[in-house]
Amino acid sequence: LWSSSDEDLVKLATRELAQLGLCDPGQVVGGAVVRQEKAYPVYDDDYAANVEAVRAELESRYETLHFVGRNGMHRYNNQDHAMMTAMLTARNIASGTRRHDIWAVNEDAEYHEAGAEGDDAGVAAALTSERLVPTRIVDAGKRAA
Incomplete structure (x- = not known):
C-alpha cells in the first residue's frame, strides 16, 4: 500500500467507494493522493x-x-x-x-x-x-x- 502509485491508490479508493455503495465507479472522474508522512x-x-x-x-x-x-x-x-x-x-x-x-x-x-x-x-x-x-x-x- 505504502509504495503504490497514485493511480493505483485512486483505483483502490474508487473500488472501495463502490463496495460501500457510496458511488457508481463510472462516475468517478479523478482523484488525488496526499502522502502524509x-x-x-x-x-x-x-x-x-x-x-x-x-x-x-x-x-x-x-x-x-x-x-x-x-x-x-x-x-x-x-x-x-x-x-x-x-x-x-x-x-x-x-x-x-x-x-x-x-x-x-x-x-x-x-x-x-x-x-x-x-x-x-x-x-x-x-x-x-x-x-x-x-x-x-x-x-x-x-x-x-
Whole structure:
C-alpha cells in the first residue's frame, strides 16, 4: 500500500467507494493522493475504537509488527512515554514474546490537556497523578535484572 502509485491508490479508493455503495465507479472522474508522512492524533469520540480496530487488524496479519512511539501508536504522549514503548518493545522482541503491554504505558496519567486545567480539580488531578513505569514480568523464583 505504502509504495503504490497514485493511480493505483485512486483505483483502490474508487473500488472501495463502490463496495460501500457510496458511488457508481463510472462516475468517478479523478482523484488525488496526499502522502502524509506524519499525522497528528485527533482525540474524538471514536478515537479509541478506531485505533483498536487498526491495531487488531494489523497485529492479526503481521505477528512481528510492533507499534512504538507517538507516530507508531498514533498517540500524543510525552517523549519519555514514547521512548518507554520502544524500550519495552525491544525487550519483547529479545524475549521472543510480548511480556510487556506497551499499550498500558501512559494509561494512568492525567494531563492538563484533559480539559480541567486551571480549576481546582485539574490542579489536584495533575498533582496526584502517578506516573507508573512498567516493570518486567518475572518467572516464579527468578529476580528481575
